[in-house]
Amino acid sequence: MKLHNFSAGPCILPREVITKASEALLDFDNGLSLLEISHRSKPFVDVMDKASDLALELLGLEGKGYKALFLQGGASTQFLMVALNLLEKRAGYLNTGTWADKAIKEARMYGDVYEVGSSKKEHFNYIPKGYDIPSDYDYFHCTSNNTIFGTQMKSFPKTDIPMVCDMSSDIFSRSLDFSQFDLIYAGAQKNMGPAGTTLVVIKEDILGKVSRKIPSMMDYKIHIDKSSMFNTPPVFAVYTSMLTLEWLKNLGGIKAIEKVNEMKARIMYSEIDLNPLFKGYSAKEDRSNMNATFTLINDDLKETFETMCQEAGIRGLNGHRSVGGYRASMYNALSIDSVKALVEVMSELESQA
Numbered sequence: 001m002k003l004h005n006f007s008a009g010p011c012i013l014p015r016e017v018i019t020k021a022s023e024a025l026l027d028f029d030n031g032l033s034l035l036e037i038s039h040r041s042k043p044f045v046d047v048m049d050k051a052s053d054l055a056l057e058l059l060g061l062e063g064k065g066y067k068a069l070f071l072q073g074g075a076s077t078q079f080l081m082v083a084l085n086l087l088e089k090r091a092g093y094l095n096t097g098t099w100a101d102k103a104i105k106e107a108r109m110y111g112d113v114y115e116v117g118s119s120k121k122e123h124f125n126y127i128p129k130g131y132d133i134p135s136d137y138d139y140f141h142c143t144s145n146n147t148i149f150g151t152q153m154k155s156f157p158k159t160d161i162p163m164v165c166d167m168s169s170d171i172f173s174r175s176l177d178f179s180q181f182d183l184i185y186a187g188a189q190k191n192m193g194p195a196g197t198t199l200v201v202i203k204e205d206i207l208g209k210v211s212r213k214i215p216s217m218m219d220y221k222i223h224i225d226k227s228s229m230f231n232t233p234p235v236f237a238v239y240t241s242m243l244t245l246e247w248l249k250n251l252g253g254i255k256a257i258e259k260v261n262e263m264k265a266r267i268m269y270s271e272i273d274l275n276p277l278f279k280g281y282s283a284k285e286d287r288s289n290m291n292a293t294f295t296l297i298n299d300d301l302k303e304t305f306e307t308m309c310q311e312a313g314i315r316g317l318n319g320h321r322s323v324g325g326y327r328a329s330m331y332n333a334l335s336i337d338s339v340k341a342l343v344e345v346m347s348e349l350e351s352q353a
């Protein structure tokens with residue numbers, strides 16, 4: 001039976017990427033596994049270079065003063081690295097969800113952090129708008145897609161201060177002018193690869209402006225100088241990310257995948273809106289094209305619905321424990337057919353009820 005993987009992350013990856021990655025485990029370089037070669041060997045240095053180049057190329061940031069790094073420690077480590085490298089006195093954060101909240105908590109250890117907007121009181125079911133960003137802040141931080149609540153920023157503020165964005169759950173999924181951001185970070189385990197590496201794209205000229213001493217592993221400049229090889233990189237995660245970026249480039253890049261992602265989201269949300277048994281969680285104008293959050297109106301149908309999903313090969317649909325209900329994550333590698341399979345089950349439930 002074909003399985004439909006709606007997991008929020010780690011999540012579905014293109015099958016051909018998994019096949020190629022598994023081949024490299026057996027034989028990557030003349031009989032040696034990817035896992036047993038030196039990260040300093042030419043074949044792996046080429047992988048790291050290619051992954052970095054592809055990331056910048058797909059984002060349209062080549063030749064614009066940006067560097068792409070593949071680091072460890074997940075997006076969660078970026079919550080503190082951003083502050084350590086950029087926060088001298090004060091910074092503004094948009095609080096749109098659990099991950100933004102965690103980023104704020106970490107940054108508060110290093111300076112004054114102001115929430116320029118927050119939807120916390122409404123349990124993060126919308127994206128705040130119309131907030132001001134004072135020009136004397138060191139930077140502004142936002143989260144483009146809120147994986148848990150299923151909201152997505154559809155536009156970004158205009159500001160003269162550096163803009164930092166956590167794009168963990170929607171990077172490479174939609175066209176944006178990525179040059180409006182000075183630092184973008186994203187854990188690999190959604191649209192890029194397995195857990196274990198984090199892509200950080202930095203405009204180099206924002207660095208070197210804080211007075212504190214930065215521990216080496218936390219210092220972006222050191223990682224840039226060492227081309228992501230200051231310490232041993234997570235070779236498998238970087239290689240698999242490179243394969244996914246290649247897959248995306250061959251598909252036609254972000255513009256091409258964006259069309260598919262929009263179609264999947266349209267199919268999913270129209271079922272949520274038209275089917276009287278279900279209700280969407282987030283404000284309509286802020287709905288995420290990556291994570292659709294919804295609940296059953298009548299909890300008595302829970303068991304039937306979940307059994308039907310299971311029988312149809314649908315996996316990973318449970319909402320985050322803090323929200324409950326369901327969450328259909330529709331990352332780049334999820335096919336339209338998988339979304340159709342879920343929508344079919346939802347409408348079948350309606351016809352039975």
Ligand code: PMP
Binds near residue numbers: 099145146166168
């Ligand atoms: N930011 C966002 C938007 C996320 O979705 C996640 C993980 N789901 C994180 C940060 C934390 O990422 P990690 O587990 O890689 O530290």
